[in-house]
Amino acid sequence: MRLRIRIDSRVRILAIVALITINCMPYVGRVRRENLVRIAVECGVDAAVVTGVLGKGFCREYRVTPEGAFPLILGPKDGRVAVNGRNYRGGLEVRKIDGRLWVINVLDVESYLKGVVPCEIGGITEKELEAAKAQAVAARTYALAHSGQYSDLGFDLYATVQDQVYKGITCEREITSRAVESTAGEVLYYRGAPVEAKYHSTCGGRTADFNDAWAGAAPPYLSSVRCDYCRKSPHYRWTKVMTRDEFFTHLRHRLSRININLEEGELIHSFRMMRSRRSHRLKELILVTNKRELKIANYRIRTLFGEPDDPGGLLKSTCIYVKTKGDEVVIEGRGFGHGVGMCQFGSLEMATQGRHYRKILYHYYRGTRIKKVR
Ligand SMILES: [Zn+2]
Numbered sequence: 278m279r280l281r282i283r284i285d286s287r288v289r290i291l292a293i294v295a296l297i298t299i300n301c302m303p304y305v306g307r308v309r310r311e312n313l314v315r316i317a318v319e320c321g322v323d324a325a326v327v328t329g330v331l332g333k334g335f336c337r338e339y340r341v342t343p344e345g346a347f348p349l350i351l352g353p354k355d356g357r358v359a360v361n362g363r364n365y366r367g368g369l370e371v372r373k374i375d376g377r378l379w380v381i382n383v384l385d386v387e388s389y390l391k392g393v394v395p396c397e398i399g400g401i402t403e404k405e406l407e408a409a410k411a412q413a414v415a416a417r418t419y420a421l422a423h424s425g426q427y428s429d430l431g432f433d434l435y436a437t438v439q440d441q442v443y444k445g446i447t448c449e450r451e452i453t454s455r456a457v458e459s460t461a462g463e464v465l466y467y468r469g470a471p472v473e474a475k476y477h478s479t480c481g482g483r484t485a486d487f488n489d490a491w492a493g494a495a496p497p498y499l500s501s502v503r504c505d506y507c508r509k510s511p512h513y514r515w516t517k518v519m520t521r522d523e524f525f526t527h528l529r530h531r532l533s534r535i536n537i538n539l540e541e542g543e544l545i546h547s548f549r550m551m552r553s554r555r556s557h558r559l560k561e562l563i564l565v566t567n568k569r570e571l572k573i574a575n576y577r578i579r580t581l582f583g584e585p586d587d588p589g590g591l592l593k594s595t596c597i598y599v600k601t602k603g604d605e606v607v608i609e610g611r612g613f614g615h616g617v618g619m620c621q622f623g624s625l626e627m628a629t630q631g632r633h634y635r636k637i638l639y640h641y642y643r644g645t646r647i648k649k650v651r
Pocket residue numbers: 479480481482483504505506507620622623
């Protein structure tokens with residue numbers, strides 16, 4: 278009896294795997310063959326207005342709600358489709374997941390990058406073109422390394438900071454499109470595999486080691502390097518001032534965001550900061566209460582100190598020095614972002630000083646090499 282149940286469930290699992298494989302095969306094949314990426318441009322919404330060509334019909338606008346039949350696949354007219362008034366290259370696939378709609382833009386990688394690089398690097402001048410090329414290679418590498426990460430949901434990348442900011446044709450600029458075209462197919466490799474091309478706004482003088490921001494195995498090319506180039510960034514140095522009361526009240530309230538709850542009558546009365554040897558970023562924060570010591574790892578510190586007016590509710594960086602002056606607590610900070618990999622303000626300055634994009638990339642990602650993949 279036990280044996281029969283085991284065989285039955287194995288057959289059922291195999292049948293499900295076979296069904297998933299049959300459903301995905303043509304699509305996965307097409308994605309690989311044509312270098313397509315699938316970008317989630319609307320996630321879990323109740324309705325969307327999409328424009329494109331259904332089957333062999335005319336191009337028209339559809340207001341879609343979860344009551345319809347899915348997936349809905351729309352092709353482009355003159356190479357473009359639209360979602361809620363925003364234009365994108367390639368086609369669209371509208372899926373229903375857990376009763377809500379997900380709109381996925383399917384397009385070739387190079388077109389995708391034209392809608393990413395200007396969003397990630399901002400407005401640039403001709404002098405900064407090499408920085409845009411470095412950004413294009415980093416963004417292409419990121420897309421390749423993360424392709425298929427949400428396959429169970431039917432897409433590869435989010436169109437937000439969760440992956441890379443992508444706004445379609447609306448965001449494209451002539452200069453950044455030129456940077457994408459002149460580096461077409463170029464990807465950053467380390468020992469035969471595409472790298473984890475992390476980048477951030479401003480390092481503040483020295484980039485971070487991978488483990489200054491995240492736990493887990495640290496890739497050797499994401500090691501802290503000196504950066505003398507981001508001094509012109511508005512985030513190079515910054516200060517945040519609070520009263521002592523505000524500081525401790527803020528800490529008490531925010532601890533629950535990182536799943537730490539103070540016990541009844543437990544009060545924080547002091548703290549200690551442990552720093553990373555190379556980047557001087559906070560490695561660990563130790564809060565001392567009247568009952569215990571709470572150890573908070575580096576990657577949770579930005580959430581803990583962040584306020585609603587900070588981007589994403591995160592503190593700008595973990596490279597901070599906290600000083601108390603009478604009733605005031607002064608946080609003196611350096612840089613903006615996780616600090617790992619390429620410093621974007623640094624890259625802009627290196628380009629302005631005449632550095633080639635390969636030099637920029639090799640400075641921030643040590644030991645890597647660029648390869649043309651197609
Ligand atoms: Zn820098």
